[in-house]
Amino acid sequence: MKVTVNRIIPFSSVDGPGNRTTIFLQGCNINCKYCHNPETRGLCQHCGVCVDNCPEGALSMVDGRVSYDLEKCVQCDTCIHVCPHDSSPRTQELSPEEVYERVRKQIPFIRGISVSGGECMLQPAFLTELFRMAKADGLTTLIDSNGTIPFSEYPELMDVTDGVMLDIKAFDCEEHKKVTDAPNEVVLSNAVWLAEHAKLYEVRAVIVPDLYDTERSIRNMGAFLAPYLAVHAFRIKVIAYRPMGVREEYACYQVPDQEYLNYLADILREYGFQNIIII
Ligand code: SF4
Ligand code: SF4
The missing domain is CATH 3.30.70.20 (Alpha-Beta Plaits)
Structure with missing residues (x-):
């Protein structure tokens, strides 16, 4: 079993708790207008x-x-x-064993591994094998996902997954389509399923006021997710849109200021969220 790997970052401190090796898989199933690594979207x-x-x-x-x-x-x-296909010629076809060989070298220095993309849940069998090896060595395992593929359908993968960093790119389905060209019913049902199973490590919202109603989305998301805090204390990351790396036609949106991001975080605090990170 081989998948297309865009890159492997030996040490990352922004992809989950502690120092981690992060693996970026090639290929995505949606089209986020603000995607900051669009070269991971398509296959060569x-x-x-x-x-x-x-x-x-x-x-x-x-x-x-x-x-x-x-x-x-x-x-x-x-x-x-x-590249006219949102791809890269620098990818590699690697098996879970080959990827893990590279992870193994970092074991003394990392707490775990995270897999991102692209959309890594397009490769659930690969993730399951990779995570089994990582767990056997005592590493923690995280998935970074756009949430469009139902986690509940992959129980073997979830057995070896410590948590998911889940994007909610807009709460309203029509707005989610505007942001990503895809609906979000599965995303929201994934959020509930992951929270109920204590696998929701983090929810991420990218704030692009020019693209969708960000305040309404944050309010609705806060109200929707707040009941699950009683099950599991997950965190929320409020992420400012930035044009770096974004495709030229989508690099025109205004960057939200710190005051507005603080205002959105305060809305989430009103719903009971304590663990909020603004970046
Ligand atoms: S990476 Fe190069 S060869 Fe592959 S699709 Fe893009 S431009 Fe074509
Ligand atoms: S040197 Fe060639 S292969 Fe390397 S990044 Fe530049 S264009 Fe791509």
Whole structure:
């Protein structure tokens, strides 16, 4: 079993508790307008556009497939900027064992692993195998997900998953479609299921006032999730939209100011949330 891996970050302090190795899988099933790593969205079509644009000759076509030479690459990112398919020629096809070999080297220095994307829940069998190995070595395991795939359908995966960092990109379904091109019924039912099973580590809301009604969304989300605090004390991350890395056509939204983010956090406090992080 191999999946397409965009990159592995040996040490991250922003993808869950403690120092963690974070694995980014390639491929996503929705289209967040503010996606800040759009090169993880699509699978490579081997069209060759990036090959012709690489200034260092690090890319070539071999038997109809793009080939990447790490030695020649200067990490200028030209390839991902010119790719017409929101992909990258620098991905690797790796099995759970091959990914875990890289994790294993960091074990003395990390508390656990997190898997992100793209949307990593498109690869539940891979996650299950990877997490089994991590748990056997005493590491904690977290999934970063857009919530569009039902966790309840993967009990074996959930047995070896310590928690999920779940995006609620808009509470209202029509607004969620506007933000992501996808509905959110499954996202909200996932939030409930994860909270009830004490697997909801964190809920994330990206604040883009130009794109959807962020205050209404935060209010409705707070009211909806508050009853589950009694089951499990999860945290909420209020994240300001920033244009870095965003596709050109969506880099035009205004960045919300700190005062407004504080105001939204206060709304959540009114519903009983204590653990709120603003970034
Ligand atoms: S990474 Fe993008 S531009 Fe390069 S070959 Fe693949 S699909 Fe084409
Ligand atoms: S980042 Fe991409 S375009 Fe730049 S040198 Fe490396 S392969 Fe070539």
